[in-house]
Amino acid sequence: MSGEAGIERRSGVALWRQIADQIRQGIATELGDQNGRLPTEIALAERFGVNRHTVRTAIQALVQEGVLRAEQGRGTFIERQPRLSYPIGPRTRFSAGLEGQARERRGNLLDHAYEEAPAAVAEALELAPGARVLRLETLAEADGRPISRARSYFDAKRFAGFERHFARTGSITMAYRHFNVSDYLRRSTAISARHADSVDLEVLKLAPGAIVLVAIGLNVDRSGKPIQFSETRFSADRVELQVGGQMP
Amino acid sequence: MSGEAGIERRSGVALWRQIADQIRQGIATELGDQNGRLPTEIALAERFGVNRHTVRTAIQALVQEGVLRAEQGRGTFIERQPRLSYPIGPRTRFSAGLEGQARERRGNLLDHAYEEAPAAVAEALELAPGARVLRLETLAEADGRPISRARSYFDAKRFAGFERHFARTGSITMAYRHFNVSDYLRRSTAISARHADSVDLEVLKLAPGAIVLVAIGLNVDRSGKPIQFSETRFSADRVELQVGGQMP
DNA sequence: AAGGATTTGTTCGTATGTATC
DNA sequence: GGATACATACGAACAAATCCT
Numbered sequence: 001m002s003g004e005a006g007i008e009r010r011s012g013v014a015l016w017r018q019i020a021d022q023i024r025q026g027i028a029t030e031l032g033d034q035n036g037r038l039p040t041e042i043a044l045a046e047r048f049g050v051n052r053h054t055v056r057t058a059i060q061a062l063v064q065e066g067v068l069r070a071e072q073g074r075g076t077f078i079e080r081q082p083r084l085s086y087p088i089g090p091r092t093r094f095s096a097g098l099e100g101q102a103r104e105r106r107g108n109l110l111d112h113a114y115e116e117a118p119a120a121v122a123e124a125l126e127l128a129p130g131a132r133v134l135r136l137e138t139l140a141e142a143d144g145r146p147i148s149r150a151r152s153y154f155d156a157k158r159f160a161g162f163e164r165h166f167a168r169t170g171s172i173t174m175a176y177r178h179f180n181v182s183d184y185l186r187r188s189t190a191i192s193a194r195h196a197d198s199v200d201l202e203v204l205k206l207a208p209g210a211i212v213l214v215a216i217g218l219n220v221d222r223s224g225k226p227i228q229f230s231e232t233r234f235s236a237d238r239v240e241l242q243v244g245g246q247m248p
Numbered sequence: 249m250s251g252e253a254g255i256e257r258r259s260g261v262a263l264w265r266q267i268a269d270q271i272r273q274g275i276a277t278e279l280g281d282q283n284g285r286l287p288t289e290i291a292l293a294e295r296f297g298v299n300r301h302t303v304r305t306a307i308q309a310l311v312q313e314g315v316l317r318a319e320q321g322r323g324t325f326i327e328r329q330p331r332l333s334y335p336i337g338p339r340t341r342f343s344a345g346l347e348g349q350a351r352e353r354r355g356n357l358l359d360h361a362y363e364e365a366p367a368a369v370a371e372a373l374e375l376a377p378g379a380r381v382l383r384l385e386t387l388a389e390a391d392g393r394p395i396s397r398a399r400s401y402f403d404a405k406r407f408a409g410f411e412r413h414f415a416r417t418g419s420i421t422m423a424y425r426h427f428n429v430s431d432y433l434r435r436s437t438a439i440s441a442r443h444a445d446s447v448d449l450e451v452l453k454l455a456p457g458a459i460v461l462v463a464i465g466l467n468v469d470r471s472g473k474p475i476q477f478s479e480t481r482f483s484a485d486r487v488e489l490q491v492g493g494q495m496p
Numbered sequence: 497a498a499g500g501a502t503t504t505g506t507t508c509g510t511a512t513g514t515a516t517c
Numbered sequence: 518g519g520a521t522a523c524a525t526a527c528g529a530a531c532a533a534a535t536c537c538t
Binding site: 007010012013014016020022085088089090186188191192193194195197207208209212213239240242243 | 256259262264265270331434438439441443449457460461487491
């Protein structure tokens with residue numbers, strides 16, 4: 001093991017970005033004291049085994065992101081924004097899931113189109129290959145911060161006009177009511193992670209190099225018929241996914 | 249949006265690494281024809297909006313990882329290794345979960361120590377602050393490939409000597425048997441994602457810049473008493489986490 | 497069998513970004 | 518802040534292996 005914690009040279013990832021990532025992801029909480037003050041730049045430089053300038057570049061990037069705040073003569077401080085905990089289970093719902101964690105929750109309609117279903121989507125929704133589907137591109141926000149963006153597919157025949165109801169209410173659950181779907185269940189969710197692409201960066205207002213959690217899910221109505229296939233991307237810095245009860 | 253898909257300049261992440269990450273992810277989807285052949289270097293360079301050399305360094309990195317294979321005069325080919333699907337639920341168990349996906353599953357003991365419980369651990373396990381716990385560092389492999397590494401904590405009093413039973417059997421479930429725990433449940437799991445640190449890179453044999461899925465979980469025995477608190481890091485390239493039924 | 501087209505591999509040079517001291 | 522070393526990225530050739538006609 002190479003002396004310094006988690007910093008790799010010649011990896012294709014600049015040292016300042018590796019350090020910024022580590023500070024952002026929560027090492028900040030371990031590094032900071034009760035007042036949220038980080039160690040001095042010199043101390044950080046020693047800890048990571050790099051030059052002070054390199055630490056400064058990392059800090060500047062985080063200040064730009066709003067994660068840190070640097071005050072000349074006093075020190076560098078953490079701007080606290082605790083991670084939201086997003087529950088995944090049979091009853092997965094955006095707004096209800098974040099109740100108590102954020103005052104205001106809302107979904108925004110970014111885009112929509114009626115088009116031919118990709119093969120995987122048709123199979124998941126149990127539609128004929130090439131059937132027409134509604135594709136919905138949405139952005140979920142909590143207290144004004146972008147939390148996730150999703151691409152969802154619905155049977156175009158059954159849910160024609162769904163996008164209008166969603167745009168008005170900002171809620172999938174509410175929009176379903178207009179189609180006599182009073183209840184629905186999350187049958188399955190597959191979770192993976194990757195680097196944010198350029199659309200993620202823009203829509204979720206992320207910094208380059210950020211990581212997104214990708215949840216691919218299938219919702220079914222009461223009779224067990226698939227009604228919604230979706231891929232949701234969460235900012236990994238702002239959200240963790242919760243399976244089962246809350247952690248103590 | 250900047251013409252080329254998902255590539256950000258001046259981001260602190262080298263272009264070749266961003267491209268390598270994208271190719272690695274996209275293996276399942278678009279890239280690669282029926283024979284597993286990638287588009288030519290020139291075509292990829294155009295697609296990503298970079299020089300051919302830059303694509304080449306990305307490909308070389310993936311060849312080094314064993315993801316791709318390049319043959320002069322013929323092309324570049326995918327070495328298929330589909331992602332494992334790791335189920336998370338009340339019955340979360342490593343070996344049983346990957347049944348049918350990998351022939352050989354095994355846990356290896358990397359390290360262990362009896363020590364004072366960190367505050368968060370003591371609280372999760374419902375122990376007195378500063379109680380003694382067993383810390384277990386393990387590596388899980390499937391068909392010889394490293395899948396995940398975990399740091400688990402157990403009550404030192406109740407599970408003294410647990411590490412020996414685990415080392416012999418390679419299974420947490422089996423080791424529990426020696427302590428009259430015939431059954432246990434996963435009460436909760438919190439899932440996040442981050443860049444792999446240097447220990448992850450070495451233990452999981454990852455390339456620098458790789459992403460790990462982090463699952464923090466709490467297991468309880470039949471009576472509901474917490475018995476194991478663990479943080480598991482999965483290679484995001486090799487594993488996806490599955491909540492609920494299998495995707496179709 | 498010969499030769500041209502395609503595709504990966506190699507070698508120059510040059511400019512810019514990153515990190516150190 | 519300035520000088521230096523190294524990594525990254527681009528451009529233009531040319532070489533070598535493979536495929537097809």
